[in-house]
Amino acid sequence: MTTVLEAAKRGDRRGSRLTKIREQGHVPGVVYGKAFGNESVTVDEIALTKTLRENGKNGVFKLALEGEQTDVIVYDLQMDSIKGEILHVDFYALDMKSELDADVPVITAGDSAGVKDGGVMQQAVYELSVKALPNDIPENIEVDVSNLEVNDSVQVKDLEVDGKYTINNDPEEVIISILPPTEEPEEPGLGGETEEGTPALVDAEEGDEAKTPEEEAKEKEE
Structure with missing residues (x-):
């Protein structure tokens, strides 16, 4: 069964009037199309939300305006990101035999x-x-x-x-x-370093304690 959404014409486009429309639970909008022309309308917000839920974003339904029904889709929605309310809706009047x-x-x-x-x-x-x-x-x-x-x-x-x-x-x-999976960085190898990060002294003879360069230089002076 085709969904029918009731709409009413509106003539006053002032911002104060739009605010009042929303406070009354309605959504201001516009209907336009090649053969339809352009018409400012209002629709009930709850009925519009239900229509969108039933038909989806690109679903075709009928908009009833002053006794006449027109096949439309919702072309654009303006939302209040904080309150989640619909601020404005654009309906596109369709020619069912023409691609879009x-x-x-x-x-x-x-x-x-x-x-x-x-x-x-x-x-x-x-x-x-x-x-x-x-x-x-x-x-x-x-x-x-x-x-x-x-x-x-x-x-x-x-x-x-x-x-x-x-x-x-x-x-x-x-x-x-x-x-690809994120590659884990390789752990740095010890590379002959001590836990403190200083090079290990490996030149000493077995059984002798390794001498630092400063100690060797001092012995030569003596």
Whole structure:
């Protein structure tokens, strides 16, 4: 069943008015698209949060505005990083027969063989740009890392695409790599040094105490 999110038009764009909208539990936003034009709206914050949870970041749903329903996706969200509240939302009105570009999250699956051997997995790309019809945009792109050994990597060209979408990123771009284990520094050897760090005197005859250079010089003077 397609999700329907109710919206209302708003005309006052002053900052004080936006603050009041948020205090009333609503989120200011805008709807735009090639055929739709541009319209400022407000939506209920709880209903918007529920819609995002049910449909995902790139999910298609219907926005109901003055009795008419339009297929949209959430193009952008502005968040309050401290309170975790939604400050503003951009809806993009869709032409369901036309492809569009969307950023899709990259997730990993499995446990890397290289990591089990002490390697470190490094993920360089967390989102990929894809082109697809609105209903064919994937929720995420999964990368199986199970068979990756140390020094292995996954590039964009290595991904399996189901044919419903294409990836816009450079085919040579590295998404994930398994780095070698960090080498432990070698402990310095004693190298003929005593515990105090001074060179051991080894020139003395067996049974005699070794003399320092100062003592030998003094004996020669005598």
